[in-house]
Amino acid sequence: MSRPTSEIKPLVITMGCPVGIGPELILKLFAAGQENAVVVGDAEALRWCAGEIGLPAPLSPWQPGDGITPGTIPLYTPQDAGLVRDDLQWGTPTKKTGRAMGRYIEGAVALIQGGRASALVTCPITKTALNGGGYHFPGHTEMLAKLCGTQRFAMMMAGASLRVTLVTIHTPLAAVPALVSQESVAGMIDITWQALHHDFGIARPRLAVAGLNPHAGEDTMFGSEEQEAILPAIEAARAEGKDVQGPFPPDTVFQRAAQGHFDAVVCMYHDQGLIPFKLLHFSDGVNVTLGLAIVRTSVDHGTAYDIAGEGVADPASLQAACDMARQIHENRTRREVL
Numbered sequence: 001m002s003r004p005t006s007e008i009k010p011l012v013i014t015m016g017c018p019v020g021i022g023p024e025l026i027l028k029l030f031a032a033g034q035e036n037a038v039v040v041g042d043a044e045a046l047r048w049c050a051g052e053i054g055l056p057a058p059l060s061p062w063q064p065g066d067g068i069t070p071g072t073i074p075l076y077t078p079q080d081a082g083l084v085r086d087d088l089q090w091g092t093p094t095k096k097t098g099r100a101m102g103r104y105i106e107g108a109v110a111l112i113q114g115g116r117a118s119a120l121v122t123c124p125i126t127k128t129a130l131n132g133g134g135y136h137f138p139g140h141t142e143m144l145a146k147l148c149g150t151q152r153f154a155m156m157m158a159g160a161s162l163r164v165t166l167v168t169i170h171t172p173l174a175a176v177p178a179l180v181s182q183e184s185v186a187g188m189i190d191i192t193w194q195a196l197h198h199d200f201g202i203a204r205p206r207l208a209v210a211g212l213n214p215h216a217g218e219d220t221m222f223g224s225e226e227q228e229a230i231l232p233a234i235e236a237a238r239a240e241g242k243d244v245q246g247p248f249p250p251d252t253v254f255q256r257a258a259q260g261h262f263d264a265v266v267c268m269y270h271d272q273g274l275i276p277f278k279l280l281h282f283s284d285g286v287n288v289t290l291g292l293a294i295v296r297t298s299v300d301h302g303t304a305y306d307i308a309g310e311g312v313a314d315p316a317s318l319q320a321a322c323d324m325a326r327q328i329h330e331n332r333t334r335r336e337v338l
Contacts, residue, residue: 018087
């Protein structure tokens with residue numbers, strides 16, 4: 001058995017969809033010198049990808065408790081997750097690849113819960129393929145919440161210039177107003193504040209809250225959600241001593257946050273937060289799941305089936321996700337020691 005490169009438990013990186021860009025991202029990450037991480041995925045997919053794009057694939061089978069041999073890609077394949085070459089065609093997910101994606105996630109979470117790994121970093125999946133494989137969840141976040149027994153969770157998109165969280169996520173726009181309540185906004189303010197304080201090490205987080213309507217409602221001229229739900233939630237958080245401001249007009253608040261006036265923006269719906277975020281952090285943004293007992297980060301992009309296997313995928317977001325996962329884990333560990 002090889003010696004560990006460090007006493008620190010390794011990250012686990014799930015390969016994501018075997019016929020998307022996940023395998024390529026992983027090969028490029030390790031070619032650039034990634035250490036102390038274990039890939040949860042499939043050897044056949046990685047070898048096939050390596051041959052297609054001309055990168056080495058120094059795979060080293062890994063089991064819980066093994067060390068890591070420098071210069072290799074430690075690979076853990078959960079039971080019933082192996083694939084053969086005939087299962088793989090770039091950009092064409094199947095029930096088999098969907099099931100494999102789900103098994104990678106389950107296996108990685110089990111490693112962390114069993115004390116064999118420190119944090120989880122995920123490569124992209126598709127919701128339709130995950131469901132086709134027998135895992136009936138809207139996406140990664142909801143599946144991880146179920147595996148971790150978590151009822152209260154949230155998605156944060158984080159980059160060097162901007163962090164955003166969302167009161168509603170994968171919700172049709174027409175259904176959003178009914179879900180913007182004092183309770184839902186207050187809950188998102190609290191989980192965002194707690195994450196900034198505990199996971200990102202910010203002593204006194206500064207939060208901005210975006211309005212739902214143009215001009216944040218303009219004193220109810222363009223909508224009443226700001227006065228009826230958002231403002232009462234902000235006032236309740238301020239009464240608890242939290243530095244929370246708003247509701248701000250959505251067309252100005254992100255510019256202020258990107259200039260450093262706020263540590264995060266609480267947004268009301270998916271595109272309100274993700275459009276400005278991806279404008280600033282399309283290549284290096286990180287998706288962080290808040291509220292889990294484990295640390296989980298992810299790339300902020302999809303499977304990119306249209307370029308899978310072409311050798312042009314950018315691993316910057318995956319590298320950023322690994323760096324952020326390590327930092328959050330260190331921050332949590334430091335707090336436990338203190």
